[in-house]
Amino acid sequence: MDFSLTDEQNELVKTIRAVLNRHATSAAVRKAAESEAGYDVELWRVLVEEVGVASLAIPEEYGGVGFTWFETGLVLEALGYSLAPSPLLASAVLGAAAILQADDEAARERLLPGIAEGTSLATLAWADGQGRWSTRGSGIVATPGESWTLDGTATLVLDGGSADTVIAVAATPDGVGLFEVLDVDAIQRVNVPAVDTTLRFSTMTFSRVPARPLRLDAEAALEKIRDIAIVAVSCLQVGTAQRGLDMTVEYSKQRVQFGRPIGSFQALKHRMADMLVQVETARTAAWAAAWSAGTDAADLPERAASAAAWCADALDHVASETVQMHGGIAITWEHDAQLVFKRAHATGQLFGQSRAHRRRLGVLLGVTAG
Incomplete structure (x- = not known):
């Protein structure tokens, strides 16, 4: 299966990254996290009004742009990379998915336009x-x-x-x-x-x-909502894992030990290569699950469980290596490595731990008893 991004999807990612590069610097992320709202209100306004991130997976008849959960996953991956706090996961994923799974057409017409516009959380x-x-x-x-x-x-x-x-x-x-x-x-x-x-x-x-x-x-609707939620979290985790890898590679070029950059040591090259494998395989799993969510494919439960288990473990591994290979500075409050590490631990618990997702996958595949 080919998950190459379309021109529209590439433009979406490029736009989101440009916005986040301007508004989600390390200092801005920390300031937003400490604010009363818990996120950068101005950044959220730009994202919803100028990019339309909250409307991507909402059908056009309810005020959305009629894309899919796959495009929402691409946005969450970019947000995961920036570490920026955002109500996108709560509002445009959990809230919107629950309303879309409702039997109440009037509720969809009443509630979804505000969510799509970002005027309602x-x-x-x-x-x-x-x-x-x-x-x-x-x-x-x-x-x-x-x-x-x-x-x-x-x-x-x-x-x-x-x-x-x-x-x-x-x-x-x-x-x-x-x-x-x-x-x-x-x-x-x-x-x-x-x-x-x-x-x-x-x-x-x-x-x-x-x-x-x-x-x-x-009950069946909640199964679908949970699958959409764990796919979204998986995409967020992929972005954060990529951030950890990039930070580590960059630091390995700058840190000098025994008269040479530490990135030149074979043992550390191997460890960073392992991190790259974790990131790329996690992205494949997350995108496959996001595609199934976006197309309402029958294999969504299996792909969602697989992505949830793999991406959580991949980020956990990458975050641990990020801290280790940054040495002592990685555990200081001022360094962003601790944010990657904490993101790994927090998101690894959302909607179930990886072992629970593996257990569910085994049941879905008929490998283990329910």
């Missing part, structure tokens, strides 16, 4: 108290009545502190459903510190919060 409240993204339920319970209400707690809600559109996964008397929260101000939100300071998480507590059902038989 969405998120998905899903993980339970143990941080599990189960397709069979969550820590939230939906109670029917004159209107539906939500009670319970969702953890690890991406960009939950700034989201004005909240979609919740909740258990119902008949299974698991997707709900639109009607009064987001009624949610108790507590921001939770993350290992990776460029990611923002919140714990959301619901107490008789009014909600509208978007889909009541949502």
Whole structure:
């Protein structure tokens, strides 16, 4: 299968990189991560208004540009390289995917245009108290009545502190459903510190919060949403792995030991070659999964699980080598190697660890019992 980028896709990547080179310097990334919003508001405005990154995977009838999840993956790879914090994953991937998987056409027409424009930030409240993204339920319970209400707690809600559109996964008397929260101000939100300071998480507590059902038989929809989410994270990880490799190669040309650059030593050449293999194979796995997500291919579950497991392990390896080959400076707060390392550990836990994805892949392929 040929994953060569089209002229349009190459232009998209070129444009995104140019924007990030201007707005996402090391100092700018740190300033954005420490800000109240948790991301650079001006950078986000440029990305959504001038490039349209939030609209890529949203169909034209809902205010999007009608591309696919593959193009969104290319943007996330560039964002991963820059290490810039961004609400793209929470809003235009998790939130948009949940709404697209809803049975409610009116909700799609009402909610998706704002997400596509970037004027509305969405998120998905899903993980339970143990941080599990189960397709069979969550820590939230939906109670029917004159209107539906939500009670319970969702953890690890991406960009939950700034989201004005909240979609919740909740258990119902008949299974698991997707709900639109009607009064987001009624949610108790507590921001939770993350290992990776460029990611923002919140714990959301619901107490008789009014909600509208978007889909009541949502188990299959959640499988699809999870696959799209882990493909997006895989693309983000590929970009960060490439950043770690590039930083390490550049440093190996500058650092002199025993009268010569350390990059001239054969042992370190081998290690950097191994890093390159990890990056390129991870990119292949991520792009293949993103293509399946973008074309709604039947093999999406297998490719998503494969990419999630491989890309997480690849970034973990590259991040470790980045720290090791930068010596002592890599663990200082001022150096970006620690950001690569923390990104590896944080994203390696999102939507399940690599061993869980390998286990799922084995079940999907019929190699292991479910």
